[in-house]
């Protein structure tokens with residue numbers, strides 16, 4: 001460490017960070033070559049501040065999670081009060097705490113009908129690991145012990161632990177740890193822009209659903225435990241499924257007695273304009289993992305919502321479930337989640353996203369469709385995607401996929417806007433409290449970044 005630097009200087013933080021901190025989803029050497037990390041020091045509302053004093057509009061709500069925005073005293077106070085009252089106790093061995101009980105009751109109320117039981121963890125990844133263990137246990141109890149395979153989609157993201165990354169369909173992740181584990185299969189995603197060819201979006205939706213049915217037939221329905229999908233694939237590039245997709249998928253799951261898992265880690269808690277993405281897309285899942293927006297990201301918490309069929313069998317016939325985490329049902333995390341949900345209700349935030357700010361954001365997003373670099377825009381609620389393409393009509397990509405997206409994302413950062421680039425797809429997922437003037441600002445900066453990218457490409 002350079003002795004001349006002090007902690008008042010950004011360079012000190014960058015140097016210490018580069019020396020000791022291995023970041024998630026980061027090329028450490030590449031980061032060092034680029035001068036190190038941006039150090040975020042403060043945030044308020046929808047605005048971040050970095051160590052150089054720059055104000056940056058957070059178009060991603062952190063990592064799709066800070067739904068109620070930064071600096072909410074109600075959430076900080078809920079944590080403070082609970083820490084003084086009872087900072088920790090576990091929920092193993094016939095014990096509960098008031099926040100874990102109250103939150104369970106609340107989640108049973110606000111989630112779709114039939115999902116009345118909850119198992120807690122600390123992240124979306126561990127929620128999905130829990131689901132793999134729970135579902136396999138369930139089928140054993142249901143005397144169908146061969147039903148063990150999980151089917152997911154190519155390019156899905158369900159987390160980073162071994163089972164969650166196996167559920168995910170990201171080739172680059174699989175490549176680094178000999179994944180997927182045995183028993184995880186992947187089928188076509190309903191991604192019209194990339195895979196639609198000459199088909200209409202609805203035809204492509206049906207084709208993707210039929211890919212699921214074909215795989216079930218190849219594997220044998222007696223061997224398939226469950227299908228998992230995000231209502232809208234988030235990390236894959238905000239892929240809004242055609243209307244034909246989910247009804248057909250649901251029909252297929254029922255036909256072959258395959259459990260349906262809707263991963264609501266991103267879509268849950270208002271992001272699509274309903275409390276849960278399942279409501280927006282007419283999905284009735286057997287199991288639903290929640291995380292991120294459950295606490296607006298203020299503290300780590302996940303919840304697996306379990307329907308009557310699975311929970312009933314586990315409770316009646318399962319005996320002890322040998323599974324759990326030290327922080328399952330952590331009282332402070334649960335207290336903050338309760339305060340977060342209360343705040344969402346008081347501010348009527350879901351209704352606002354559904355009928356006011358969500359449609360406004362979508363209208364602004366649509367205005368970008370005329371930009372020469374943009375092949376398609378799509379979105380729902382407070383989710384949006386901007387596809388960069390060489391040719392609008394044919395949806396042809398730029399030659400080196402990812403370069404143009406990264407360039408535009410970097411311009412956006414320079415222009416004081418956080419967007420994310422997934423290949424050449426720019427995505428936004430702002431805090432749900434974002435106001436109309438702030439939405440205007442977001443799209444003003446996005447257009448400027450597109451213009452600067454277009455100019456570079458000549």
Ligand code: PLP
Pocket residue numbers: 122123124125126128157158159160230234235263264265266291292
């Ligand atoms: N599932 C989905 C749909 C996600 O988007 C994510 C994270 O982005 C996860 C699961 C994993 O959540 P976590 O990062 O909290 O483990």
